[in-house]
Amino acid sequence: MKEFKPTIFFLLRFGAFYAISSILYGLFIKKYHPVADPLTEWTANHTYGIMKFLGFDVKKFPTEGYPSIDIYWKDQYAISVFEGCNGFILAVLFLVFIVAFQGNWRKMLWFIPLGFLIIYVLNQIRLILLAVIAVDYARHMHFFHKYFFTGIIYGVILLLWFWWARLNKTESPKVEKASAH
Structure with a gap:
């Protein structure tokens, strides 16, 4: 059981941070509805x-009766930007992993803003x-909205997590082999 202790604590930290962040974000959004x-x-x-x-000829309007902004292109409705489209919850997911995984605080000072920027630009x-x-x-x-871009963004977040884990990898002591003579 002792060997699973770090993993269990990571999962508990991750779950707690994510739950608290999601609740706070939900309260924030609710405050502005509709x-x-x-x-x-x-x-x-x-x-x-x-x-x-x-150079796109675009227009934007608040969506009547909904908490979103409509964007029109070529005088046609193109997209509605809802709270789920703003990328914030993706940034929270990224952040929660970094904080739960822990690591060097100096590295966090540049890695977290870099991750946010990458997620924002991709979004x-x-x-x-x-x-x-x-x-x-x-x-x-439907395909591009539901699957393609979702896969790309979550894939990039996963790569950022791997990068963070590698940046904070602790070196295990090298065991010198006794030479047989």
């Missing part, structure tokens, strides 16, 4: 701004591509 919360607005504004910067790319897919390739929207 309009979009500030994180969702921020995400939608950035998606809109990046698309404008890239923005996802939203922009989903807007394009929704308008120009609508029949593929």
Whole structure:
């Protein structure tokens, strides 16, 4: 049982941190209902701004009666950015693993912001591509929204977790072999 102690404590820390974070985030979102919360607005504004910067003729409007922001492209509805689209819960999932796994605090000071930035950039790319897919390739929207981009983002988070584990790997003492003469 002793050999499982670190794993059990990791799972308990992970579960507790994730549960607390999810509850707090749920309370935060509920406070703004029926309009979009500030994180969702921020995400939608950035998606809109990046698309404008890239030359897309986009418009955005708050969704009537829903806590989301609609983005239109080519005068057609493209996507609605809801709280689940803002990437915050993905960043929390990433953060909770890093904190639960523990490790060098100095490394955390650069690794956590880097992870957040990677997740944010991937999420923005996802939203922009989903807007394009929704308008120009609508029949593929479900696959790309539900499976393709979800797999990519969770895969990247998993790779970030592996990277963190390797950065904090403790070196086991090298055992010198006695030479047989």
